[in-house]
Structures are given as structure tokens and as C-alpha cells.
Amino acid sequence: NAGVMQNPRHLVRRRGQEARLRCSPMKGHSHVYWYRQLPEEGLKFMVYLQKENIIDESGMPKERFSAEFPKEGPSILRIQQVVRGDSAAYFCASSPPWGRANTEAFFGQGTRLTVV
């Protein structure tokens, strides 16, 4: 089991460009979470998705940010017209369906986005 795979690990974009961050969950996991971590800050929830459904996007900025988790393929976090304030580490976590109180969530290594 390869674990949660995120790519790219590092991404540099100029202001105004688009950034696409990919997350492949662990095998058998149908739930994906995206988090953002600013320098010296904690992890902040962005969005929770199941296959083909957005369950909770209360942490997503209203504009320029979108996420999807299609039936086939990885989950994608898309940031349009990036600005310098979007520079951060973006982490993805996956879990199996929450059936028990101690179900575990596993994190990927993150994508470090730098906007220049």
C-alpha cells in the first residue's frame, strides 16, 4: 500500500497562473480531506470530499479555489489566478468510510506551493 500520494511535491507559479494539486488516496479509501498550512501556522481544514461529492467545503475560500474527487483518478485542488498569499503547504488526507470512532486518517507529504 503506497500511502497517500500527493504531486507535485513542489510547485512554483507566477501570480495570475493556475495551480493544480493532486492527491491519490490510499487504496480502499473513499474519503479525502484537503488542508492548508501557512508558515508557522497549524493545519487549516479546507474541504472534505467523497467520490464525486463535496461533503463539506466550509474551509474553502469563496473565490478561485475548487476541489473535485472524480469517480476515477485522483482528487484535484485547483487554485485559479494565484496570488502571493496562496503560498503554503497543502496537505491531503484520506480515510475509509467513517464507521467507527477511531477510524484513522492518513496524510500525504504535501505540496508546497510558491507564488512568485
Added chain:
Amino acid sequence: KNQVEQSPQSLIILEGKNCTLQCNYTVSPFSNLRWYKQDTGRGPVSLTIMTFSENTKSNGRYTATLDADTKQSSLHITASQLSDSASYICVVSVYSGGGADGLTFGKGTHLIIQP
């Protein structure tokens, strides 16, 4: 508002010494509490996970305690090693009943082990 507060923000100890990290939370309804270790530039890795009925759980030199009445948890590290240098994050899960447990993260304690 669900919140998780960790203390201290940062801690420096000598190799071989013990230390205890604190986590206070105001999360309801409580589902479980997890401690994660995050090495610089890496994703968080789970150390322990405790439900309401569990008071303590160990993982090697890491021992977590939970007092659900006072809504406090601690992570005790015994005989620290240089590789313990990392951020330790307390995460509390909210039980939503529908199967979608929300996670509230603390900002972490940055631990540095000096030789």
C-alpha cells in the same frame, strides 16, 4: 466554537530527558483525540488515537493521556531522542452522526531536542 489549544508553543530539551506536551479542547460532541507528529517538510503521522472511554494509550516512548471531563490531553515523551525533534499536533474529532467526523487541529508544539 470548536477549538484546540496546545502548550507550550515551543520547547527545547536535552537528549535523554522527558517532556510533556499539553492539549486543551472545547469540541463537542467529542468523538476522539489524536496526536500527530509532523517532521519538517513532511505530512503528519499519527502517534495515538483515543476515544472517550480511553484514559491512556502508549506508542513506544510516547504516552498520551485523556481526561474527557476536563477536556485535556497530554503527550509524554520518555527518554527523548534527536529524532523526536518535530511539531506535535493535537487533533480532536467531532462526531457528526452522519459518518463525517470533523477534525479540529491545534497549532502544534514545536519540540527541539538538543544533543
